Amino acid sequence: MLLVRLAFKNTMAAGVRTWLNTFILSLTFVFIILINGIHTGMYLQIVRARIADELGGGQYWHADYDPFDPFSLEESHAPLPLSLQNSEKTVPILVVPATIYPHGQMQSVVLKGISPEQSILQLPTSSLKRSAPAGTIPVMIGMRMARDFQLSEGDTVAARWRTHDGAFDAMDFAIVSVFKSDVQAVDQGQLWIPLENLQRMVQTPNHATFIVLRDELQILPQEASWQFHSLEDLLADTRLLVESKRASAVWLYAILMLLAMLAIFDTQALSVFRRHKELGTLMALGLTPSKVVQLITLEGCLHGILAAILATVYGGPVFWYLGAEGYPIPVDTEQFGLALGERMVPVFSVGLFAGTFGTVMLFLAVISYWPARKIAKLQPSDALRGRSY
Amino acid sequence: MSGEPIISIHHLNKKFPMAGGNFYALSQINLSFQTAEFAGLVGPSGSGKTTLLNLIGTLDRASEGEIKILGKELGQLSTKEAAEMRMKVLGFIFQTHNLLPIYTVYENVELPLLLLKWQASDRHKAVMKTLDWVGLTDKVKSRPPQLSGGQCQRAAIARVMVKGPGIVLADEPTANLDAENSHSVLQTMKRLNQELKTTFLFSTHDEKVIRYLDRKITLEDGKIIEDEIQNK
Ligand SMILES: Nc1ncnc2c1ncn2[C@@H]1O[C@H](COP(=O)(O)OP(=O)(O)OP(=O)(O)O)[C@@H](O)[C@H]1O
Ligand SMILES: [Mg+2]
Numbered sequence: 001m002l003l004v005r006l007a008f009k010n011t012m013a014a015g016v017r018t019w020l021n022t023f024i025l026s027l028t029f030v031f032i033i034l035i036n037g038i039h040t041g042m043y044l045q046i047v048r049a050r051i052a053d054e055l056g057g058g059q060y061w062h063a064d065y066d067p068f069d070p071f072s073l074e075e076s077h078a079p080l081p082l083s084l085q086n087s088e089k090t091v092p093i094l095v096v097p098a099t100i101y102p103h104g105q106m107q108s109v110v111l112k113g114i115s116p117e118q119s120i121l122q123l124p125t126s127s128l129k130r131s132a133p134a135g136t137i138p139v140m141i142g143m144r145m146a147r148d149f150q151l152s153e154g155d156t157v158a159a160r161w162r163t164h165d166g167a168f169d170a171m172d173f174a175i176v177s178v179f180k181s182d183v184q185a186v187d188q189g190q191l192w193i194p195l196e197n198l199q200r201m202v203q204t205p206n207h208a209t210f211i212v213l214r215d216e217l218q219i220l221p222q223e224a225s226w227q228f229h230s231l232e233d234l235l236a237d238t239r240l241l242v243e244s245k246r247a248s249a250v251w252l253y254a255i256l257m258l259l260a261m262l263a264i265f266d267t268q269a270l271s272v273f274r275r276h277k278e279l280g281t282l283m284a285l286g287l288t289p290s291k292v293v294q295l296i297t298l299e300g301c302l303h304g305i306l307a308a309i310l311a312t313v314y315g316g317p318v319f320w321y322l323g324a325e326g327y328p329i330p331v332d333t334e335q336f337g338l339a340l341g342e343r344m345v346p347v348f349s350v351g352l353f354a355g356t357f358g359t360v361m362l363f364l365a366v367i368s369y370w371p372a373r374k375i376a377k378l379q380p381s382d383a384l385r386g387r388s389y
Numbered sequence: 390m391s392g393e394p395i396i397s398i399h400h401l402n403k404k405f406p407m408a409g410g411n412f413y414a415l416s417q418i419n420l421s422f423q424t425a426e427f428a429g430l431v432g433p434s435g436s437g438k439t440t441l442l443n444l445i446g447t448l449d450r451a452s453e454g455e456i457k458i459l460g461k462e463l464g465q466l467s468t469k470e471a472a473e474m475r476m477k478v479l480g481f482i483f484q485t486h487n488l489l490p491i492y493t494v495y496e497n498v499e500l501p502l503l504l505l506k507w508q509a510s511d512r513h514k515a516v517m518k519t520l521d522w523v524g525l526t527d528k529v530k531s532r533p534p535q536l537s538g539g540q541c542q543r544a545a546i547a548r549v550m551v552k553g554p555g556i557v558l559a560d561e562p563t564a565n566l567d568a569e570n571s572h573s574v575l576q577t578m579k580r581l582n583q584e585l586k587t588t589f590l591f592s593t594h595d596e597k598v599i600r601y602l603d604r605k606i607t608l609e610d611g612k613i614i615e616d617e618i619q620n621k
Contacts, residue, residue: 002503013491281487284448285548286476286504288468380475381448384483 003291007298011306017267018303024260025307025360030315032253032356036246037319037346041326043242044347047235049182052122055234056091057215060084060226065095065209067185073097073110074162077209078225084211091118092208094198098161100173100191102149110190111139111161113198120214123186127177128194136174137197142187146178153178159191164203171201257360260307261367268300269371279375280384289383290376293369300368304361322346393460394421395555395588396445401454403440403611414440415611418454422590424555427582429591431599432608438592439560441608445590446479446558447471458556476504480549482559486541488533494520494544495529501552519551523577539570546574550581556588557581563595575601 011018051057064076073095080092094113099106114121116128124140132138136156146152153175160170173191181187199205211226272279279292287295326345375383401418404411415437422428430438443449445456447463456463458478466474475481488497495516502512520526523543533541542562549557559578563571579601582589591598599605607615 005503009491277485277487278489281483281489283472284446284475284481284487285501286472288472290468291472379449381443384448384487 003295003298007295007302010295011299011302014267014271018306021260021263021267021303022306022310024256024263025303025364026311026315028253028256028260028360029307029311029356030318031256032360033311033315033319033348033352034322034346035249035252036352036356037323037348038344039242039246039249040349040352041344041346042245043238045345046182046238046242050185050235050238051231053181053183054121054186055231056120056212058213058231059229059234060090060211060213061229062209063225063227070097070108070110073209077204077207079206080208080211081226084226087115087117089120089214091115091120091212092195093210093212094195094202094204094207095209096161096198096202098159098191100149101158101160102151105149107149108189111159111198111201112190112192113195114192115195120212123181123192124177124179125192127179128192130176132174132176136172137193137201138176139173139191139193140177140179141175141191143178143180144184144187145190146175148188151175151178161201163201169201257363261363264300264303264364265367265371268296268368271299272296272371272375276383276385280380280382283380283383289378289380292383293372293376296372296375297365297369301361301364304357304364307360308357319346319348323348392423395424395426395459396590397421397457398445399455401441401444401456402452403437403444403449404452413611415444418611418613420606420613420616422588424588425582425586426604427579427589427602428604428606429593429599429602430606430608431593432614434594436608437611438608440611442558442560442590442592445556446481447474448481476501477552478555480552480554480557482542482545482549482557482562484561484564486533486538486545488541488544488548490533493530493532494525494536494547497533497544498547498551501548505552515551516547519547522550522581523547524573537570538565539567539574542566542570542574543577546577546581550585550587553585554587556590559589559591561593561595562591563593563598568597571595571597 062076062078064072066072066076074097077094077096084090084092091114096111096113098109098111100109101107114123114125114128116125118125127140128138130138133156141151149157151157156172156174158170159173160168163169173193193201195208199207279296282292282295283289323346326343329342329344398418398420401415402413403415404413406412418441430441432438440449444451444463445458447466451464458474461474463471463474488494489500492500498516498519499512502515507515517526517529520529523546525540525543525547528536528540528544533544536544542565546562557578562578563574566574575598578589581587591602593599602619604616604618606613
């Protein structure tokens with residue numbers, strides 16, 4: 001307790017130097033927390049959007065289905081297995097490659113057949129029930145798709161696809177709605193069609209490519225040609241992407257941390273060097289050399305506590321505001337291929353605060369202890385004389 | 390003088406490693422001091438006075454031989470026990486006052502009692518009494534940089550005396566003081582010696598200090614060449 005008192009007093013007496021160190025360190029706290037909070041918020045936001053619009057509570061995939069291989073799509077569907085026929089708990093989706101001709105251009109797209117009645121995905125599929133002009137099939141597209149191909153509600157577009165036996169077939173699609181989703185994977189390069197229409201178009205009644213489940217807990221029996229993909233599997237790429245973004249931000253706080261640690265290391269080394277007489281006097285008064293080392297270490301660590309307080313004073317309101325309101329995201333952010341909304345709401349957890357504080361304090365303890373450690377081996381007379389550090 | 394000596398030293402050597410062998414700063418020192426002695430080490434610069442005070446004060450370790458304080462062999466003490474010995478039994482006065490500059494006079498004097506974990510009210514009483522003794526009651530809230538050299542040295546004496554140590558080791562306590570301040574500081578110490586039976590051991594070149602001593606021990610090249618009683 002006496003050591004804490006002494007350390008506090010000494011640290012305060014160092015004045016500007018202490019506050020400079022503390023300020024840099026507090027910046028480190030604020031940046032680490034802010035950037036991590038943004039990444040966590042980003043991850044959760046994407047996960048929420050993907051679950052709502054794309055993933056549901058997990059999926060069964062046809063064994064040959066590979067969303068990244070358009071050439072396999074024609075083969076990767078099969079009749080819906082009996083055990084997965086449950087309109088309450090599953091949404092079968094059929095994926096078929098096709099070509100459309102918007103404004104005279106030829107574009108490869110995929111058609112996704114989905115039941116307009118479904119309620120598991122939050123896509124507005126009920127709009128597919130709207131009436132389309134005679135001789136056309138109602139389709140809905142996402143906003144990105146509409147923008148990219150300059151299509152809008154009420155337009156019709158010619159489409160061509162292959163039926164199950166390989167013959168080409170063609171028809172006009174009427175765009176009955178344009179929906180907004182934060183998830184590119186349900187938007188770009190695809191058109192949503194009532195499932196039964198699509199099944200008829202390719203002559204594969206009752207076929208599906210993958211099946212979206214309402215919730216993961218309720219896992220249906222494993223079928224040889226249908227593989228279960230848990231939410232965790234389906235989100236692995238998102239997790240990887242966000243983690244790699246998180247990792248690429250590390251250099252920023254590594255630099256800040258380095259600056260802060262250098263400043264404090266310098267203070268500590270100087271303090272040991274310049275205050276040798278004072279430290280020797282404390283030993284003469286009855287402190288053991290190792291207690292003196294503790295005192296110096298404590299003085300260094302106090303910077304961390306002061307910095308945490310300072311960071312709370314000016315960072316706290318920022319965290320509080322951002323955590324509640326978020327901030328607007330520039331439109332370009334979509335280029336990252338992440339499904340972000342219009343606002344980004346960072347998520348700051350107790351674990352983040354505690355973890356950041358703990359990590360910084362750990363570094364600080366080492367940095368503070370290091371220059372002082374040799375004192376422990378000194379005779380008090382050496383300290384008093386200021387020799388042999 | 391009779392009974393167990395408070396300090397006894399036998400066949401003490403202190404060597405420092407040097408290029409090409411050891412340098413003996415002290416050799417074959419045999420000495421003992423009784424409670425309430427007012428003794429001093431004199432001798433030319435480099436004769437080993439500070440070295441001997443440091444060894445007695447557990448600030449350094451002997452190379453050979455033994456030093457006993459209150460019957461305890463210092464060589465046997467752990468670092469912690471040595472620190473405890475300094476805290477409870479010993480008081481140091483240095484050539485420079487060595488006060489902590491950011492602490493007030495009051496806080497400087499209180500520090501040894503904080504280390505000894507005294508109660509707040511006891512601390513306050515003892516600090517004020519001691520400051521009264523050395524005549525610094527009006528400087529309680531001053532910090533060392535605001536005091537004169539003599540006032541600082543008196544504050545340093547107060548810091549030693551506040552805990553009532555059995556032994557005070559004073560290494561050239563008047564070296565930075567003018568004649569008038571030297572006398573006032575020495576008179577203060579002499580009074581403490583007589584009233585509290587505190588044992589004093591000085592190291593000094595200063596004729597003024599030497600005149601106050603009851604016993605004068607002369608060192609030369611790390612050996613005792615004379616040990617005489619005076620003023621009796
Ligand atoms: N840590 C050390 N390492 C090497 N030599 C030392 C050390 N401390 C003291 N000495 C040597 O021991 C000798 C005695 O030194 P000491 O400081 O005891 O002298 P002193 O009598 O106090 O001198 P002064 O009157 O100048 O203070 C000197 O020759 C000094 O150089
Ligand atoms: Mg000396």
